[in-house]
Amino acid sequence: MIDANIWRARFPGLQTPWARFDNPAGTQVVDSAINAMRQFLESGNWANSSGYFAASRECDSLLQSARIKLARLLGGGEDEIVIGPSTTANIFMLTRALSHDWCEGDEIVCTELDMDSNVSPWLHAARQRGVRVRTAAVDAATGTLDAARVEELINERTKWVAVTAASNAIGAAPDIERIIRCAKAHSARVLVDAVAYVPHRRVDVGSLGCDVLVTSPYKWYGPHSGVMWVTRDLLETLRAVQLRAAHGLSRLEYGTAQFEIVAGIAAAVDFMEEVGYERIRAIEDGLTSRLLDGLATIDGARVHGPVDGMQSRTSTVGFTVSGYQSSSVAEYLAGCNVAVWSGDFHAIELVKAMNLESVGGFVRAGISVYNTVEEVDQLIRAIDDWTRHRAV
Incomplete structure (x- = not known):
């Protein structure tokens, strides 16, 4: 040890x-993340993105650097990284956008192992569209989730499977690779809630084959925030509810980036890689x-x-x-x-x-x-x- x-x-x-x-609800923040946030606030670069002056350029550079680091941590592309206020907010925003393409007869699969942030957003969106949500049961004695319980609910009507990589309550980690393979065999998309997984285990979205993966930097030594990886092909077709001028990743990021938080996230990634x-x-x-x-x-x-x-x-x-x-x-x-x-x-x-x-x-x-x-x-x-x- x-x-x-x-x-x-x-x-x-x-x-x-x-x-x-008390770490599953949020770890302590590493010194380098604290320093990065403070240094940004003191730097004079407090501005906004997409301007021609130096401080604005620094904001753009900071955001791009953080996306590159997060993409490296998760195994995706830097143009697939969405940074938001929390995972719950990110999933609510995502399901609202996804539901525009759902119709009566479609189905969503959730699980009893998941935290409600990966259940309620699907329930709300499905209710508005007349879509059925089916829930895979855990083993009541152990709290574990057999992949077969999820597989038996997936069929040609399944649009999305929402599954956790690890329980936020008891740590149980189901076989998400097997679940993803089954979903893909039925042309269903998959969102993996990795909030309780990324602090402890490496993920690689490329090899997993999921469509969306969410994580929260404040669970791995950074500031309160939520990060969502969304596969490029989904980003290109998603009908997000946003401001008229929004484009690219900003279609999934409401409002101005919290640049000081972004600085802390980037430093937390550095610490994860250092260890x-x-x-x-x-x-x-x-x-x-x-x-x-x-x-x-x-x-x-x-x-x-x-x-x-x-x-x-x-x-x-x-x-x-x-x-x-x-x-x-x-x-x-x-x-x-x-x-x-x-x-x-x-x-x-x-x-x-x-x-x-x-x-x-x-x-x-x-x-x-x-x-x-x-x-x-x-x-x-x-x-x-x-x-x-x-x-x-």
């Missing part, structure tokens, strides 16, 4: 007594295995999602403690300076399918590149103390 302490000094937000496992996915995975997988093993020894603690290794999961761990509300567990951990989340995390269908509404969903702990062995052990000890104290 690689020692993550080497990266901790790069995160000003970690200079507190807290053990931060590298091999080291990211080595750090996170080792710590996640330690957390899973530790939770398995605690009476009443139950991990939801894959527990048989790291091949079919990421480092996001969802668990419950028998007899207790998940919010009570999270509140106790907060008293121990351990930051976790509790709830459904907008994975509404997953919590329903696993019958966890009565306990308030999951307790969620996420491992990132800056977490340490000591922090994982602190979390395990706190849960163990909780169960022992309550059992007395």
Whole structure:
């Protein structure tokens, strides 16, 4: 296991007594991204794009540079990168545009594993067009999604398949390559929600064969924002709802670019490349295995999602403690300076399918590149103390 302490000094937000496992909702921001945003704001280049003066040219250059870096991170082309305020906003905007070409009898396939940001936008757009949305079920006992459950819903009427690369609640990672192959065999398009995947695993949209992939830089050490890769042929035919003067990628980007945010995104990509996915995975997988093993020894603690290794999961761990509300567990951990989340995390269908509404969903702990062995052990000890104290 690689020692993550080497990266901790790069995160000003970690200079507190807290053990931060709240990472699935947003990681701490790396120093270089903070500096890049500040430097842009102080540079005098605060302007807008497409002008003839120097500051405007710098805005154009910054935006182009960020697109190039994001394309390299995701494996696509720089002219296929859309930068928006959030993934939820990006998908709502996209589905609104896509729905102009839908008609009664068409079908959309979603899944119970997905966060609602990759479900509700499809439901709203489908309702307006009289299109049917079919939902692939997870295994209620494990929370995993068998690709066959998705495949059986795909047919010649399917227009789009919307599927997550990894659960934002429990880390389960379905076989999206198999799902994409099936969709393409039926001439359906695919949107992959990789928000909970890109922080932990490398993606290559070229080899995946999907049509759209979304990710959120604030999940991988950058500022709050959303990035969407859209295949070039779809961009050329998409009937986006936009201002009359919008053209090219700006058809999918509402309003003026947030250039200071773009600067932070570009720096966050640099950091991801500096660390590298091999080291990211080595750090996170080792710590996640330690957390899973530790939770398995605690009476009443139950991990939801894959527990048989790291091949079919990421480092996001969802668990419950028998007899207790998940919010009570999270509140106790907060008293121990351990930051976790509790709830459904907008994975509404997953919590329903696993019958966890009565306990308030999951307790969620996420491992990132800056977490340490000591922090994982602190979390395990706190849960163990909780169960022992309550059992007395």
